[in-house]
Structure formats: structure tokens, C-alpha cells
Amino acid sequence: MLSTCITVAGSDCSGGAGIQADLKVFTAHSVYGMSAITAITSQNTIGVNGVHLIPAPFVEKQIDACMLDVKCNVMKTGMLFIPAILKVTLDMIDRYKLKTVVVDPLIATRKGVLLVLPGYLELFIKELIPRATILTPNIAEASILLKHMTQETIEIHHVDDVKTLGAKLIASGCKNIIIRCDGISFDNEFFVCKDSLTPSSWYVYVLCTSEVQLVIPQKWLSTKIAKGTSCALSSAIAANLANEMDVQTAVKRSVAYTQHALEYSFHLGRGANSLEYSSGYGCLPFEEGEFVGYFRNHPHLSQTWNFLFEHHFLQKFKNTTLAIDEFKKYLALKYHMLMNNAQAAGLTAFSSSNIAVIERSANIIQIIKEENVIHLQICKQYGLAPEQFVDRKPAFVNAHSSFINDVGQREGVLGIQVAMLPFSIILQDIFSKMDILDSGAFKPFVLHCKDSVTIEHINGLLRNLESEASTLVPEKIQQLLNILEQSISFEMAAFDITLDNETTIF
Ligand SMILES: Nc1ncnc2c1ncn2[C@@H]1O[C@H](COP(=O)(O)OP(=O)(O)OP(=O)(O)O)[C@@H](O)[C@H]1O
């Protein structure tokens, strides 16, 4: 299921900021975006020339319409303009028990000019800040908030001063805060560049939580003045949180997204640059080498993984109450499933004109060949001769063969490797973790799973998968998740058949 987010903000008819920007950012992060419009503005890349407020009860109506229909746990707030709309937003956060709220304060310009009336500010501090998961102010807004919350003023000469500012806001009740140091460039020692003679090196974001004050420096892009950067950052954070990232990861990724959007911004209108919002398509939602971890922990698959790991077959295997005849059935099915994978890899190689793909397919076939030789030896140890099952394919095996061949043709060798992932994980996390002393009649099989050759085979497959995944385009992730889900179902179906006395396979 897609993650969802709602943005409560103003409309920017020219598509550069506000609601329109937020929805583009959500889409770029594969998050389904909904919105409640607080005001219609007339603006373009040059400036704002009109604001038409939406009555607060109608803002409420929009949020109700979305929330009563579509499950959504994450709200992002932008321009709320007046206390009445802020109040409604607070009510909605409480009504729908929203735990994740990303607040772009939009209370002052970067020069510190207040955009809201003092009464709004008080309500914002007293009521919205305690409900906010994270605030994304520019430095002027952070300073105004601190002044109102503690009467303190901090002059910014060095990035350490920004850290102090953030830490004080955390101490005053903000849960997390990322400060955008807009309009300030920092030198290599992170001192503020005072004049045009000091070489500007860094644009700096500072993330403060109750645990860290993290400086996130970005290359100074002196020629890029664009509209919508604050909307981009806060919406990206909301989207990443909706995709269940932790705050620190969500922020780091959102900073990278925003910087990329600014770096590739372009001249569309006559004023500020327009951000390259679709750049999210270039961002993978996991770090290099963490593809398997991402798929293993993906929130949309957590229930499916749990069903697999808690399957009765695995419970019986672990407490050695699985009957030997049942286990023999499983060995026969697994033999066929491995063979299906090898055949699909061969077919993928055959349909490819890329030698690297052919080589990776060959690697898979080689590993399966070596595994299957040992697999047949294990079968023999359980009194199961190859003649009894090798040429007999139950309907399930044919269904699996169609599935895996289809995966290979649609998603290539990466798809096949993803489909092989559940078995590799079962082998790695369950079979090979069994204590030899407690493994009873399954000792030969468990010994094989613990063998260094088998472990190296699995590691080889996982390494292959990680390097293949580095070439992945984000649009493919959903397809691969679907393949993984189906493949987990096939593993469970093999367990079911094994335990089903009605189905004989040899
Ligand atoms: N890496 C960077 N290098 C130089 N300047 C940067 C960098 N990142 C952001 N900026 C500057 O900060 C500006 C955004 O400032 P700020 O967030 O105050 O704008 P805003 O008006 O509040 O928000 P919005 O951009 O959403 O309208 C960008 O237009 C750009 O000029």
C-alpha cells in the first residue's frame, strides 16, 4: 500500500511553492499526497500579488473529507496565515490523533519580517510546537521563536551559534528542529562569511534533536535563487517520515533532495528559478549496500514477513516435531524451486544482449548447480532417491516456474534475485541458526546450512543483489516489492503443501 500525507497550506497558482510544490514533492517520493487549502494566492516567480483566505470551517471540511476516507498518519503544515486556521489545524491534529506533524513555520521572511500577527505567534508556540514532530524554520524564524520563548537573542558568527540556538529551542519544548541558514554562507571553518572577499563555501542546515546537533553542510550555490526550497524540504521530510524513516535519516535525505532540486533548478519564468521537483526520481530510498535491509524491513511487507517466519512449518522444524516424510516433501519441492530459478536465470541470459547480465545469470546458475548437488546428497541421506521426484513436477512447481520465468522476462536478473531473497533469508536467519544439538533428525540439513560453502553461496547471492540494486531506478521499487511479496507467498505455499497430508508428490 502507498504511504499517504496531507499538506495544509496555501495554493501557489504558479506551481513553485505551497500546496502545488508539496504535492509534487510527495509524488517524487512515491507518497500519495492530499491537501487542504488555507488560502488561494496569486503569485509567480517574481512575487505574490494577492491572497484570498479560505474560511477556517472550510479548511476543516477539506481535512475531514480526506481523513475520513483515506488512512493517513502524516500532516505537513505550510502557510496557515491566521489564528482561526491554525486553531482548526490543531483540532484536526487532535481529532485524527496525528503523531507525525512536520511544521514549516512560515512566520517570517529570511530578513526577519513577521508574516503573521503576534496573537498567531503565541498560539503557534503554545499549541503547535508541542504537537510538531519537527520544525523547519529559517534562521530568522528560529531566532524569533527563541526570543518569544525565552527572551534570548543569539548572534550568529559561527555554525556553533546555530547549534546553540537549536539546542535552546529543543530545551524549550521543540521535539526536533532543522534550521535552514538562509542568506548566510559559511567558510571552511564554518564562520559566517562577512564580506564578498571571504570565499563562500557552505550553505548549512543544522538538525537538533534531544540527542544530537548535526551540521549538514551543502555546496554553496551562489547563482541559484529559487522559490519553494522551504516547501521542498519540509514536504520531503513528511514524505520520508510517511515512508517510516527515522527523523535523522528522513532529514538527511530531504536535504539531499532539496539541494539536488536547487542545483538543477531552471529558468522558467522571469523571476526566481523553478525547482527540479521530480529529482526524487533519482533518489533511491536506501543507502548503497542496504537494499536487502530496506526490503527486509519495508513497512508494507512487515506483516507478510511475519506470516512467513511464524509459519507452522518453521515452528515444527524448530522444535523438531516436523515428520520426516513431511520434510522429504519439502526437500523435493525446494529442489524443483531452485531448478526453476536456474532455468529462469538461463532464459534471462538468453534474452539479453548485455554480457554483464549474462554473467550475473551464469553466477546464479553456478551457485544453484553447486547447491543442488549437495541438496541431492542430503535427500539421499533421508532415503529420498532422485528418481522419486526429479521428473515429477506437481502443479505447484509448474506455477512457480511460470511465476519466476515471468519475473525474469519482466524484471530481468534483478527480479529473479529478489524472488530468491525469501529463501536466502530463511536459510540465513532460521535454518543456519538452529543449534546442532537441538536439531534432531534435521542435523544433516542444518549442518549443510551452517557450512561455510553454503554461507558463501548465500552471501554471494546477496552481494550480487546489492551491486545489481545500485543500478536500480526508483520507479522499479514497487514492482520489486510486488515480486518479493509473491515470492514470499510461494515459500509459504511450499510450507503449506509440505504439511498437507492430502497432497502427495512422490
Ligand atoms: N546550497 C545553497 N547554496 C546557496 N543558497 C542556497 C542553498 N540552498 C538554499 N539556498 C538559498 O536559500 C533560498 C531559500 O531561502 P528561504 O528558504 O528563506 O526561501 P523562502 O522564501 O523561505 O522559501 P521558499 O524558497 O520556499 O520560497 C534559496 O532560494 C537559495 O537562494
Ligand SMILES: Cc1ncc(CO)c(N)n1
Ligand atoms: C502559498 C505559499 N506558501 C509558501 C510559500 C513560500 O515559498 C509561498 N511563496 N507561497
